[in-house]
Amino acid sequence: MSRTLVIGANGTVGSELVRLLRAAGHQVVKATSRPVTDPATEVHLNLLTRAGLDTALQGVSKLFLLSPPGHTNQDELLKPVIDVAKAHGVQKVVLMTAMGANADDNAPLRKAERHLEASGLAYNIIRPNWFMQNFNSYWIQGILEHGKIFLPVGKAKGSFIDARDIAAVAARLLGTDEFNQRDFDLTGAVALDHDAVAAILSQATGQTITYQDIPEGDMRAALLQAGLPAAYTDFMMVILGFFKAGYAERTTDAVHMLLGRAPISLEQYAADYRSAWVKA
Template sequence: MDRLAPGSLTGRMTQHPILITGGTGKSGARVVSLLEKKGVPVRVGSRSSEPRFDWTDRDTWDVVFDGVKTVYIVPCDGEQLTRPFIHRAEDLGVERIVLLSGRGVDTPGYAGENSIAGKTHIDGEDAVHNCRLEWTIIRPAWFAQNFSEGFFLEAVLGGELRLPAGDGAASFVDAEDIAAVAVAALTEDGHTGQTYELSGPTAVTIGEAVAEISEAIGRPVRYVSVPNDEFVAELVAQGWTAADAEDYADAVGPIRRDMDSHLSDGVQRALGRPARDFREFVKTAAASGAWKA
């Protein structure tokens, strides 16, 4: 295998800053942290960074590419901007990109026809496959951190998570593993042309997931399966737009249809070690105070 030994970096990666778009998000912030620990220069791409980067303001693109040879791309959901961003990267001398995509991009029936994230990922992957750069694609399953930092946190803290997920299971992947794979692809040789499907080593139902959290934090958290239409109506009543509510329900749909329970070997392939288990994530998150009332 021509990938460098763990921890070793290609020479060019130590000389130029690596641009991390979405550098303050769940995966991006972890990528930044890991790169900094390796002593690799990093440029955080966000609206609050200096220089400022805003996906929807193309006037901010060129300045963040200055001196950059490698980029981690966290797409802007709902926008078809990955393709022009990659084209601009090619024009300005970038040599390597790592794209954060999503599970199900090439699976018929996984995402609905109107899925915002689905359209973004499909177009983004097509742009990557047709670019002139060294590339790696990362396709994670549902982030385990959605329970501690994302979509599900408020409901978990409230003691009841209502979703149209039925009894379906998902092989939640720890964002720490996503970041570790991204860093390997950004800084080591041997990952070019690879598409890494990432998941945890086991699949759990939403009910099993919240039961693990409940046990870890010592207070009840329950899962309530609700019909899709009822879920959308509840979100709209809370102030969501109908389009956003339907998109959220659509994102959960693959769990209900048992399309998210399969296991993927991307973490093992990229890092040479097993993926972290959901139970390990829960213990770590609970110990860090993620679910303190």
């Protein structure tokens, strides 16, 4: 039986991917930087120090790979994994970056993509747009404390994608060679501005949730106060600026083509995650 290593297995996409792969009969090993509690299903791996990298990839035939959040040198973290995967004879790599990563060949994520493309490995690259799940994680404090989505993006729209769709696409690609050597930009079916998102969340929760456009300086201060490193805060401000400029509005049919169904709608996401925003 093939052995599939999932890096980022405890994250929003990775945890769902592990569930889907196991349900499909894959032997899945979760890479974790935390202490290993079950050696049969987990392996220690620290991408920052590369501790455990060689051991983690021994006997692996398929690999799901992403960069841990909070770091801007993604190529320095990902390229060694690709090299060790090749050395160990990994048969297929699915790399998750982000929509727009291929717009600049000098961007760290694009450097990692290019390294994989030139590696000789069978691969897919998936580039999801902004996650719907940001509203129940990164942006949740403003919703819970003030009933507001606070972001500096004006009236710009985003084709938000549910992380469960990203995981489903990754599972599909890890289970077939039909689409090898291709990359896919993953989006929801429609683009919405944050006023529309707030209205959908309000409808799902029975509470009044609104969107408030805020100055970039306020957003930067909030991210730093939340503990984000300065370099990653700068990165976040850049990609929020891209959102405001309209680069997140584009939609693709990749999810429908790969899964044979429409992407999960924001209305469905809001219904499924309703408990995250409903005040006790």
